[in-house]
Amino acid sequence: MVEIAKPGLTDKDWLFREDDHVGKQWVLRCIDLGEYFVAREQAEIVGFLRFSRFWGRIPYLEMIRVREGHRRSGVGTALYRAWEGEMRESGARLLMTSSECDESRPQDWHRRNGFSETGSIELPGIQTVPEIFFLKKLD
CATH class of the missing domain: 3.40.630.30 (Gcn5-related N-acetyltransferase (GNAT))
Structure with missing residues (x-):
């Protein structure tokens, strides 16, 4: 447990x-x-x-x-x-998270837990791929 x-x-x-x-x-x-x-x-x-x-x-x-x-x-x-x-x-009333665009398993996990993709950002010199952001509205 x-x-x-x-x-x-x-x-x-x-x-x-x-x-x-x-x-x-x-x-x-x-x-x-x-x-x-x-x-x-x-x-x-x-x-x-x-x-x-x-x-x-x-x-x-x-x-x-x-x-x-x-x-x-x-x-x-x-x-x-x-x-x-x-x-x-x-x-x-809102939660936020993110993952790199090539991380399909974490993205699937976020979606299973009620998050929706909201956009992405490129971070040159920090990451080689864009970061995808997710939001979840809490009722």
Whole structure:
């Protein structure tokens, strides 16, 4: 059974390793601001979801990652549902996320979870392919 919770500072070393492309200061910032969820199975962290707020207002799912061996078992969906629930309770009416245009599996996942493609942007020098953005209206 998967348990979803906010990480504590004792989880920071795991997040440093697993979310290493953002840097330790960003990980600590996100922990301090409550912008992570972690998934545990039998007390072991098996995945995380990191978010921020686009323009300081719109909840933006930045990254969701599930460790190999735990994928396609509902962990990512459990992380997403916990995040969506918290965002809904905080008064959010819109959620946002994105993926690179050549990532069909993440795009399928976003669509299965109610997101609709809303546009794309090219980021020369940062990415070699365009980033596709998705929105989901919350009722």
